[in-house]
Amino acid sequence: MAAKFGTSGLRGLVGELTDGTAAAHARAFARHLKQAGMAAAGAPVFIGRDRRASSPEIAAQCAAALFDEGLEPVDCGVLPTPALALYAMGQEAAALMITGSHIPDDRNGVKFYRPDGEIDKTDEAAISGLAPQCAGLPSTRAKLMRDRSLEANAGFIERYRGFAPDGLLHGLRIGLYEHSSAANETLAAILQAEGVEIIRFGRSPVFIPVDTEAVSEETRALASGWVQSEALDGLVSADGDGDRPMVVDESGRVVRGDALGLIVARYLGADAVVTPVTSNSGIDSRCDAAVSRTKVGSPFVIAGMADAVARGRHCVIGFEANGGVLTGNSIRVGNADLSALPTRDSVLPILCAFAAARQAGQSLCAHVSGLGLPxxxxxxxxxxxxxxxxxxxxxxxxxxxxxxxxxxxxxxxxxxxxxxxxxxxxxxxxxxxxxxxxxxxxxxxxxxxxxxxxxxxxxxxxxxxxxxxxxx
Known part of the structure; x- marks a missing residue:
């Protein structure tokens, strides 16, 4: 089993996952859930996926493995990772997201969610320890799964309804670089509900690995060209599974993910910020929150957020240099009540970036410049x-x-x-x-x-x- 856990989930070449490795880890996850008292016999496990060519097959194999372990796999189709996590947590159920995130199409992965959110390093160790004994076990295809894709996507869209009250975002013209992201439809619907005019670009029938932490020169040129030719107020996109944002200002410049995280922390009035050591060094001095640094990877950020919540912090924000933002508490923003979502989300930083700029009476470019980050x-x-x-x-x-x-x-x-x-x-x-x-x-x-x-x-x-x- 060459595939292994990385900074966020199981990752490997497609052939290293479809050879039974992904299924073995799904079985191991099921056993871990039952051993830890997090799932009873027949409990649902929600399964989502991105748009990679290999994702349907890996999802089917994982569904079969869960079924054989006595759990009920439930299909949530193609949707953003944070939408799947939000839906599963609302149902107090576990989930699997089949995605390789931003890495090339010849690779893929599986993200695991307990009923209370993303797994931690202890869970990873338990799953890894159980996986070898689950390898090579005979498997049957799961029975026809219940389809909850519409409900899962709708719940994520509803989460942000009323985020920007009083027409704060009304009239903005924002481009959406679709490529092959699982977040295209939900992101467009959320922005349109806030009065934003969306102009779509670049939808691709094949998977394109957009890395929001290291945006390629080709992607930068495409985005800048669209912004300039259409006189847009900005352009947005997300990576393959929709948990990392890409935001381009009205000048055509990509806004760094850690700058987006700082904007979120300031706009929401965070009193604790958790971010990896790779994020901009100027963040510590440019927000009122207590800032703690971690290793790279959402499990480390989530652990730091849990510590902050345990210390009595009321608005805990986590973010990474890739722009994905996590929340540790329930937060009211505008007319929206955002329940805690301790997994990366691309929508919150996108909304906060344009809302903060509008609230300050600035363009997005001017607002980002005003942060004064190195x-x-x-x-x-x-x-x-x-x-x-x-x-x-x-x-x-x-x-x-x-x-x-x-x-x-x-x-x-x-x-x-x-x-x-x-x-x-x-x-x-x-x-x-x-x-x-x-x-x-x-x-x-x-x-x-x-x-x-x-x-x-x-x-x-x-x-x-x-x-x-x-x-x-």
Whole structure:
């Protein structure tokens, strides 16, 4: 079973999942739920999926596995991950989302949800421990599943009704880059209900892996072109399973995900913010909330949020550099009552970004500029073997002489942070962060500098340096 848990769910090549591995983990999840008293015999487990070609087959195999373990698989069709999580939590039931999120179509994954929300690292360990004994067991196809796709999508749309009262968003013209996202219809419906005119672009019959944390130059050019040609107030999109947003301002510039998270925290009046170490360093000083930093991955953010709630915080917000926002408490916004949703959601940051700008009487571009965040950039080296990226970062972290040599072209290292990967602060104040991806064979690279050009130049030079050291 080559597929394994990454920063958010089980991930692997399609063939590593359809060979029975996804089904074995679904069986293991069912056994874990029953052993932990989270599901009784015959309990429903809701199953959603993204638009990848392999997702229907993986969903069918997981449904069969759940059925054979005495649970009832319920079909929720194609829908955003947060919509599935919200619906399942409302039914006090577990859920599986078949998705590889933003990674290429030759890969896929499974996200697991307990009746009270996304699983944590303890659950992951339990499922991983049970999966080997579930591998290779004979399986039957599940009986015809109940279809709850309409209810699940409708509930998510209803969640945001009245979010922006008094016509706050009325009259905005916003583009929607559809590509192959599972969030297309729900996102359009939510924005239209708030009086936004939606102009659709770029729907694709084949899966397109849009990474909102490392937006490709091709995607940036497409988005900017549409915004400029149609004189839009902005453009929005989401990744494959609709839990990570992409927001483009009226100038055609992509708004970074951590800037969106900061806007959400300020707009909702958060008193606690939990975000990974990869998020912009300026967040801590630019909101009134207490800010705590974690490793990358929603399980770590959720654990930090749970701690904040336990300490009596009343408005707990979590977000990642990819823009996905999580909520730890029930929050009233406008005329909408948002129940706690401790899983990434792309809709909340999109709504908050335009609402905050409108409320301040600013364009989105001006509002983001007014945050005063340091300039940050991020990108990735694709098809970089995970073992190689982990070994390189480990060597640089442990060997000071090697580290000094590696970073010599960038300047003297003033501070080292090993929370997740290797993050160095240089004497110049610039930041360079290397982190092996937990979801795919990629090396993630983050930077902060005085200008965007310099931040991107640092990443380009880091790419060259990584390749030079890894393949001399």
């Amino acid at each position: 300039v940050a950039a991020s990108d990735r080296i694709e098809n970089f073997p995970t073992a190689e990226s982990q070994a390189l970062v480990a060597h640089l972290s442990q060997d000071e002489a090697m580290r000094q040599d590696f970073f010599e072209p960038f300047g003297q290292v003033a501070h080292v942070d090993l929370t997740d990967g290797l993050r160095v602060v240089l004497e110049s104040g610039n930041i360079l962060h290397l982190r092996p991806s937990g979801n795919a064979p990629e090396m993630r690279v983050y930077s902060e500098a005085a200008t965007e050009a310099l931040a991107r130049d640092i990443i380009a030079k880091a790419f060259a340096r990584i390749r030079q050291v890894a393949h001399p």
